[in-house]
Amino acid sequence: MRVATIRVAGGTRAAVGDAEGWVLLDEADAQELVAGEGWRERAETALRGRTRQELDPGAFGVPLPRPAKVFCCGLNYRDHILETGRAVPEHPTLFAKFADTLTGPADEIRVHDTAQLDWEAELAVVVGSEVHRADRDEAAAAILGYTVANDISMRDWQQRTLQWLQGKAFDATTPIGPFVVTADELDPKAGLRIACTVNGEPVQDGNTRELVFDAADLVSYVSQITRLRPGDLILTGTPGGVALGMADPRWLQDGDLVTTAIEGIGELRNRIRSA
Amino acid sequence: MRVATIRVAGGTRAAVGDAEGWVLLDEADAQELVAGEGWRERAETALRGRTRQELDPGAFGVPLPRPAKVFCCGLNYRDHILETGRAVPEHPTLFAKFADTLTGPADEIRVHDTAQLDWEAELAVVVGSEVHRADRDEAAAAILGYTVANDISMRDWQQRTLQWLQGKAFDATTPIGPFVVTADELDPKAGLRIACTVNGEPVQDGNTRELVFDAADLVSYVSQITRLRPGDLILTGTPGGVALGMADPRWLQDGDLVTTAIEGIGELRNRIRSA
Structure with missing residues (x-):
């Protein structure tokens, strides 16, 4: 199943769909939808x-627009790590974004005060149920599904200090969507092509089978630290x-x-607007 | 004025006070209080x-318990930076916590899976009104006030990777409070003693006049990146x-x-409980 938040006159509506199209539901967005009991049957x-x-x-808007926690993992594609001569990490490198950092899958990305704006195509994992100190199986069961994100980064801000946050958290600069494909229909571990283009020129072309820490690993790891709830997000890192x-x-x-674009999910198309 | 959130039977209530004591108000907490029009007059x-x-x-509970954004600044006490032989930084080093990371000023701090638990006494700046891309004066005007925090850190987790977040974001491990002293009554730049003890033994004894980036600097800087709203927090770093x-x-x-403890505000007292 596909789950989305659709912009309508005066607000937004949750929607569910499949390859044939979409049905709008009563809930204001997909986050409200999946927080409700029995939502899947409805x-x-x-x-x-x-x-x-x-x-x-x-x-299409941000699929689940109010995550309380957005975690991002760096250095997570095995092929890219090895080609840069580094060792495969023992622990995931984690940093944060905010709900305000997200923007819709076809929105313009308006930036200011940066001269080093970069792309990072990423698979995003959407949490569907509360999860805390979970093992891999429990973590896997808490995953609602997957969507596409681009961790657009202001490298000049990111590299001002040792901590990356300030180059990763500008408002409305991380496009995500266009919808969540539920976990029963997609297995990133089996391998999904993930690709980024700029003005049609290919710049990234990787595969999710190369993830060092997969979706269940990351949900389990983060859940040792903090309780995750429906709508919380983990961005899984970017290929070379x-x-x-x-x-x-x-x-x-x-x-x-x-x-x-990620195979089996969909595509983001975002125009950069620099003030 | 002092602003707090008080635990009562069945929930919490906002409270305002001064040196003579406290008056409970109708609002469920101080965050609801300060979000209301004309709250100060009431x-x-x-x-x-x-x-x-x-x-x-x-x-006393967490004073404003639902920040959407908690920023923390590292390496921000001039005397401590100089004594460790480093240069005074040009930009603040920023990382994040979550609302769930906070806990009350007299709560036990329950930790697990860490062998390197450390303290970091910090002045916390509480945002009182929406602020985005603000200069220093606009930023100063958006500050509700100041409170005490301790950025309790799991150094073993913090040092697993280059990004500190995972050692800084365990649920309910950052005590904060006991209340906010409004900005009209306190000037950290003029110098407030900030001190930490462990079982009565002094371990930290600094002064907020040594802050490289003061409260208005930090609110202004962060507001270039993201819109801050009432209840959002910035922890300003720790002395040696x-x-x-x-x-x-x-x-x-x-x-x-x-x-x-911070002079002119109050004191946190937190017992460590390690599972």
Whole structure:
């Protein structure tokens, strides 16, 4: 099943869908939807009984728009780690974003005061039920599903100090969506192609089978530290091919179009607007 | 004025006070209180008209318990930076915590799976009004006030990777309070003693006049990145004297009592409980 938040006149609505299209539900967004008891049965009933509609890419908002916690993992693609001559890490490298950092899958990304804007295509894991100090199996059971994100980074801010947060947390700069594919329908460990283009030029082309810490590993690890709740997010890191890794970095500029796609989920298309 | 959240039967209540005691208000907590229009006038009226009550230290909860953003600044005490031979930084080093990381000013701190538990006495800045891309003056005007925090840190987790977050974000391990002193009554830049003891032994003794980035600097800086709202927090860093800096670190153990005090505000008293 696919789960999304759709922008409608005067607000947003939760929606569920499949390959044939979408059905709007009563809830204001997908986060409210999945927090409700028995949501999956209601969603399945709605999908059986109602006519699907097509939706414009611009209609999709942040799928679950109010995470209390957004964790991001760095250095998590084995092939990329090895090609840069580093050792495969024993523990995930974690940093945070905020709900305000997120923006919709087709939104413009408005930035200011940065000269080193970079892309990072990432698989995002969406938490579907409360989980604390969980083992891998419990963690896997708490995953609602997966979506696409791009951890757009201000490298000049990120590298001002040892801690990356300030280059990763500008408001409305991390596109995510267009929808969540539930975990029963997708297995990132089996291998999903993840790719990023800038103005149509391929810049990243990786595969989620290369994740050192997979979705269940990360949910379990983070849950040792803090209780995760429905809507919380973990971004799983990016494969090789970012501007920062180039001898002569090609930073993102005003007007650039960034696409971010994961096989079996969908695609983000975001235009950069630099003030 | 002092602003607090008080634990009462069945929940919590906002309270305002002064040196003579406390008056409970109708709002469920201080965050709800300060989000309301004209709260300060209502609070002043309540303080004029009603009899103060004394409150037990254990009655105080996290003053503003639902920050959407908790920023922390590292490496921010000039005297301590210089004594360790480092240069005074050009930019603040920032990392995040979550609302769930906070705990009350007299609560036990329950930890697990750490062998390197450390203290970090810190001045906390509480945001009182929405602020985005603000200069120093606008930032100063958005500060509700100041409280005491201790950025209790799991150094073994903190040092697993380059990013500190995972050693700083265990649930209910950062005590904060006991109340907020409003900004009109306190000037950390003029110098407030900040001290930490463990089982009565002094371990930290600094002064907020040594802050490289003061409260207005930090609110202004963070507001370039993200919009801050009432209840959001910035912890301003810790002076010298943490266990991590000792040749033979004295890590916190089960049963240890940590006190954290800032002149003109108050004191945290937290017992460590290690599972």
